[in-house]
Amino acid sequence: MKNLKYVIFALGFIVLAWMLPALYELVSPRTDKTPFVVYSCLDSTFIKMEVQDKQVHYIDFRGQEFTKSEADSLLPLFAFRQLVAEGRLPDSLYGVALTPKLIQQNSFHFKTSPKQLNKPAVGLYTMLESASGRVDLTLPPDVFRLTKEGLEFIDCETNAANRAKSLSFSRELAKHGFTFPVQLIWGNGTTRKDYDNGFLLTDANNRLFQLKMVKGTPWVREIKNEEFKIMNYIQVFTLEPANRQLIGLVVDDAYQLYAVRSNGELAHIGIGAYDPQEMQITITGDLFHWTITEYTATDSRYYAVDANTFEQVACAIIPDPERPLTQKIERIMLPVRLRFTSWRTQLIYPNINDD
Amino acid sequence: MLRALFYKEWLKLRLFWCLALVVHIGLIVYLLLSLRSTLLASGIVETWATMIGRDVLMVNALMYLPLITGVCIALCQWLPEMQVKRIRLTLHLPVDYTMSIGAMILSSLICLTVIFSMDSVVLALVEQVWLPRELVWRTFLTCLPWYIGGLLGYSVTSWCLLEPQWKIRCVDFLIGAPLVALCFLTAQPACYITMWPWLLLALLATVCLPFYSVYRFKLGKQ
16 A cells, blocks of 8 residues: 555656646747748749738748738739739739639638648548539538448438448449548538539549539549559548639658649649648649648748649748747756647647657 | 445435436436437538537537536545544444445445446437437547546545645645546547547556555554
8 A cells, every 4th residue: 555655656747747848838838920921923932921019021031021012012813802902903914814803713722730630530421412503502411421341321311321322322433443441531521612522532452533423423533643653642632722623632652742633633743742640731822823831840841833733933941940948948947748739639648748 | 344335335425426317317418408409400411510520519518527526426425534534433344444445435436437327328329319320429439538537536536535634635636636637638529539548547546546545544644
């Protein structure tokens, strides 16, 4: 019984290793402000919008600072609404006649982080009707789950499997060479979008497919990758950009990012390695370029790629600023820092010194 | 002797157990009625879509109830024993104190587990009529750390109450309270699946600690 005091010491040590860093962080909160960065096709460099002293500063990567109005002019596709209001929108750019509708249709934003990806999946998916003939998308009366043998649709009203529909979708996939079970799947089940691209999914042999529902029936297409010889996909994302030129993005096991064009072709995106489990990524796309930002544990990587060819146009890697003094003191004073939450995942688990 | 100890605990706590049971049944019925009302008002399709797309499970009202129950049971069980040092009578029984205190702790842990299991079973049985098995299982996984938090709350409160010295009692509380808080770090569904071994280890460790408090009591620490 006397030895139980060692259990108390051990528990006390664990609690101190957890609570002291948490209290320290409470007293000296971290202020990591990441600036918003967009590539300026006119200035051929990145312009960051940084909040300092409650004011937005527009600074390009060469260090030159601009006024808000100058920045608007350098980012005509980003600030087009302001330029239209001021009557300053250029008539054309690179030989393309600019209209607000055209700019809007070709703008899109995509953002994801390890924390968004690393969470327990529900295992149920909503297959929207992608050709209903109506402008607004509506929720279907069923959802589906993945089984070893195929897809199983469950009717919401009866909470029972819809065997006919399940069989029809599973058979259609199998007819196109899909080998169950599904390995990766991604679809946007929301109705708050202009149209539906269905699901991107990979099979047991790591082949990539697109599946959607067209007038109540399955529609399947294999996304071939002979050109790139991709062995393994590690992440797929389905997108529905307004210009309808993309189906989604995929990442292979060499951490290369590819765009899936609406014609079913893959296109390599000319950026460095992207590890979805370790990096946050944001893509701000416009008519001519995509600005891709990767936040890693040690630096921020900015890429500009051509919106049509996806070839790299510009690149800048900015190492994270040196840790503030408060963090350095924390590391010296508290050599063991235990946390149960992480920036990588929503799962709760003990991790030591993972700042 | 052990049967008699269990019976004594039952006589002492039966009113509170009945009250806890009524409160738990009441809350489960409330949760189920509220789910049913949402299904009827918003539509089954929309409710399923919200639960799947937005990670909503509609059981958050249950979050702290197991903890409150565990702490209250420990208070009802040990406060009378410690107030006028009535626990001495138990310690003078012709049975080793680890057996007698163990029987008292075990009886409460069993009763708590029965109540928590009943919550889970009733919730799952009714939910599976309206919801697919994935959502029912997800609800269970979400509630499980709260139930473990209830058991931890009971163990830590018992540990603190049985401690004879106030200053050590405060230290015990400062160590025990964060351990209980471990079970309530997030309400995000099913996010504790990687934490089960650690929570069970914490539970196992804290269940042993009341014995150390009683050991110190027997040594005459005041």
